């Protein structure tokens with residue numbers, strides 16, 4: 001036991017002596033070779049201790065710029081200070097540093113590991129990121145490192161001496177109701193200028209003056225001190241369709257927020273007041289980034305109320321039979337009206353339930369429950385034979401949806417996941 005210990009001490013010192021003799025090296029880099037030895041010590045302390053011990057045996061290193069890191073560790077404090085300044089006015093709990101080394105340092109590190117292999121070594125990047133984090137916490141007076149989802153992500157580029165800061169987005173889940181027709185779900189770039197701004201769109205860059213996205217986002221942007229937000233919906237209704245019932249699930253992503261601790265109850269009130277009569281939100285709660293994909297991938301069943309106009313009068317009995325016979329498989333080739341933005345293919349969807357309310361021989365109100373992705377307007381019109389079966393096809397009478405509302409989106413609950 002004793003023998004082993006003595007052997008380990010002398011081998012540590014022997015290697016350290018070789019390292020120190022090889023060229024000028026900083027305490028951080030010397031200590032890194034023994035990072036797994038001794039708890040609660042910083043690498044620089046390990047390096048200093050070894051150097052002291054070696055000097056007692058007349059082994060002294062050369063002075064000069066560290067041949068491994070090129071003196072990078074000397075800049076840790078200054079870089080951390082700059083990073084801390086960049087975080088001023090931004091609310092955060094967690095951070096993470098990443099460093100891009102210069103080719104010269106990468107070369108030095110490679111050589112160091114090759115020449116002096118130890119099984120107690122800590123890679124330069126790892127040590128550098130941790131040291132800068134420690135210094136950053138001191139300057140900022142707050143923050144803990146988070147390797148998964150940090151609020152602040154710094155990237156330090158040693159070649160250009162640049163520090164980039166990315167503030168992670170904030171995500172809130174909710175459901176929205178759209179009470180009026182004519183508003184798109186998301187900001188819709190002007191068809192003429194593609195969003196740049198032109199005379200046609202009055203230099204707004206937009207095809208429609210407002211969207212569900214913008215109406216919900218405005219109070220969020222203000223409260224979070226952010227300039228950009230995205231609405232990720234669980235599907236979308238047509239511009240001319242209302243979204244009623246308990247609303248459609250969505251996640252609002254607030255980009256680069258300066259404030260993260262938003263009062264969602266107050267924001268809900270604010271949205272519902274400023275967008276009154278147009279858009280209403282409910283169920284707001286914070287979620288993680290993962291919920292965006294979950295919400296977008298939800299192929300929720302939806303229930304629609306469609307007002308249908310028939311080109312010629314149809315007998316009551318015939319109409320009722322025709323509507324019920326639609327229940328089942330529907331083959332839909334990509335509708336004409338969306339063919340410019342979606343792949344042209346045949347999708348198979350199911351109509352789950354259909355109820356008929358006859359207003360007059362040429363006016364009906366249908367309540368239709370279908371799988372996510374079923375196009376209702378085409379189910380009624382047939383879209384020139386692209387959707388089969390269709391109400392128009394079965395009746396042999398042109399039929400058209402004149403008003404469409406989504407009255408229910410069935411979706412799983414998305415819990416708080418922050």
Ligand SMILES: [Zn+2]
Pocket residue numbers: 025026027028029030066067068069070071072073
């Ligand atoms: Zn060094």
Ligand SMILES: [Zn+2]
Pocket residue numbers: 190191192193194195196197198199200201202203204205206
């Ligand atoms: Zn334009």
